[in-house]
Amino acid sequence: MRIIIKYTNSFLTNKNHSYIVIGMGYSSSKMKIIVQKLKKAKLKITPQRVAILGELTDNHDHPTADAIYQKIKHKLPNISFDTVNRTLIAFAQSGVVKIAEGKGGAKRYDPKTEPHHHFHCVKCNRIIDFTNKEYDRIKLPESITNKHQVLGQKIVLDGICQDCKKVNNSRK
Numbered sequence: 106m107r108i109i110i111k112y113t114n115s116f117l118t119n120k121n122h123s124y125i126v127i128g129m130g131y132s133s134s135k136m137k138i139i140v141q142k143l144k145k146a147k148l149k150i151t152p153q154r155v156a157i158l159g160e161l162t163d164n165h166d167h168p169t170a171d172a173i174y175q176k177i178k179h180k181l182p183n184i185s186f187d188t189v190n191r192t193l194i195a196f197a198q199s200g201v202v203k204i205a206e207g208k209g210g211a212k213r214y215d216p217k218t219e220p221h222h223h224f225h226c227v228k229c230n231r232i233i234d235f236t237n238k239e240y241d242r243i244k245l246p247e248s249i250t251n252k253h254q255v256l257g258q259k260i261v262l263d264g265i266c267q268d269c270k271k272v273n274n275s276r277k
C-alpha cells in the first residue's frame with residue numbers, strides 16, 4: 106500500500122489503495138510520522154486518529170484525554186470525548202503511545218515510546234521527561250522477574266519543579 110500525504114480540502118479518501126490525508130494544520134513531515142506510527146500499529150488511518158495522534162506528537166505535557174479533546178474539537182466538530190478517550194486507549198494498547206503513571210487523576214498519555222524517565226511535580230502535576238542511561242540499566246528485582254513479565258522500566262522522581270520553586274521562593 107502506498108501512502109500519499111497531501112494537503113487537500115477533503116479529509117480522507119481511499120483511492121486505489123492509496124490514502125490522501127489532509128494536514129489538519131500539521132506539517133507534512135509530522136503527517137508522515139503520524140501515518141507511519143498508525144501503519145506500524147496496523148491501525149486504520151482515519152481523520153480522528155490522525156488528529157488525536159497529531160495532537161500528541163511533539164506534545165511534552167503528557168496530556169489527558171480531555172486536554173486532547175479540547176484541542177481537536179474545533180478541527181473535527183463531530184468528534185466526541187468518548188471517541189477521543191477510546192482512541193487513546195486503543196493507541197496505548199497497540200503501543201503507539203504510553204500511559205504515564207497516574208497520581209489518582211485522569212490517565213495521562215505519553216507519545217514518547219522510547220525509554221525515558223519522569224520527574225513529576227507534586228504541585229502543578231507537570232511531568233517532565235528525562236533520559237538517563239544508568240536508570241535504563243537498573244537490575245530488576247528477582248521477586249518480580251521470577252513471577253511477572255516486565256515490559257519496561259521507568260524511574261519516577263517526585264518533587265517541585267523549577268517554576269513552582271520560584272513561586273514558593275517569591276512568597277517568602
Ligand SMILES: [Zn+2]
Nearest residue numbers: 226229266269
Ligand atoms: Zn510544578
Ligand SMILES: [Zn+2]
Nearest residue numbers: 215217221234
Ligand atoms: Zn514521558
